[in-house]
Amino acid sequence: MKLQLLNRRAYCSAALSLLLTLPGLAFAIDLSTAVKRTLTANPALQLYPYHVRALEGEALQAGLKPNPTLHADLENAFGTGDNRFLAGHELTLSLSQVIELGQKREKRVDVVDRKSVAIQREYEVKRLDVIASMMRDYYQSLRLQHLMSWNSQRIEAERAAVEVIQGRASAGVVGKADVMRMQLRLAKSQAKQSELKAQHANSLNVLATHWAESPDFSEVKGDLNQTPALPEMDSLHQAIQSTPDYMLSVTQIRISKAQLALAQAESQANVTVGAGIRRFEASNDNALVFNFSMPLQWQNKNQGNIASAQAMHQQTLVSQDILKTRLEIAVERIHSAMLNNLNQLQRVDSDLRPVANSLLAEVKRGYQLGLYSVLQWVDAQDELFSIERERIETQHAAHLQFLELERLSGSKLAPQAAHKE
8 A cells, every 4th residue: 555655656746747847837836835835844943843852851850859868877897895896886777868948949940941932932033034034035036037027028029129120131221230239139138048047947946945855846926016015114113022033032031030040049058857777786776866967158159150140141131132223223224225115116117117118119110210220229128128127126125125024023014015017
């Protein structure tokens, strides 16, 4: 049964690979599927359960009490006279137990409990970073797909221009140099298309590494034209204090505070109590014995550890303030850059693209009438396609900036479309 299942899987995998190589067939992956695969199989996230198990062992160790100690004392043995050999020996057997004062065990357990929360916070931070990294690669693949489409349109336009110029050259209106100039531009665009395809194939491989597999898809789904709306700055500042990074800093403060409390508790000495029985061989009598011991606290032997714990606690407090300031500065900077990009997209669509399209149409018509040269036609094409390329890059930048705002704020920011072609 297992062999049949393996054969079936191998057959399906081979069939899928064959289909992916067929022209005209494209298997696209959407963003939600990429996120699910990353959360399920990302190598960095697979280490989290081992950290949890290690901390469980630490918690077990922290909760253990000191074991009792068995004492055996033999006195007055192997002497002379009445104490020769074992004739007058005294044998004492006793059990003693260390009693931890200052709630040391409870404070050790509290430190581990705080670390457990920190492990969860660290996982949330790592999870957010892994998903953000994957999405950056996802948008890179989407960017290359748009560039391939953009370059395809350029190839078609240049191919059409070559046909027009060849017709005019056949009629003797223009020279062969005009034809060769446009053919050269067409060849460059075709070479650029091959380069973009190679970059796109590599980007898919990079994307699939986030779940440690080879790509079983040939493109990603999405539309850069659907740029997200710019979030409100007030909502971003409010969200900062609930981000995984900030919550991790809060947990680190609690850990340092618990470690300080443990260091202070360990400055209090433990006591040892015991009880046993003593055998007097000379008189054939038995007696109970009790003992109690406690170190004399002439000075605090843990003052160095306390000072170190206090310094670490102060450091975590300062680190939290620094983190908050850094997050606020980063959010404001990215928010401003995203606003500039969205405004630039509006200018491109409202002002630049219409003018560039009109210019190209006018020069193309004028070239056929002999009013303009082929260089002017080439320049008009360059202007339009340069604007289109800039538009794609600006859209890509806006998506990445929104993604970074999501990562820094630690929350989904409802990416409602603000700009569409």
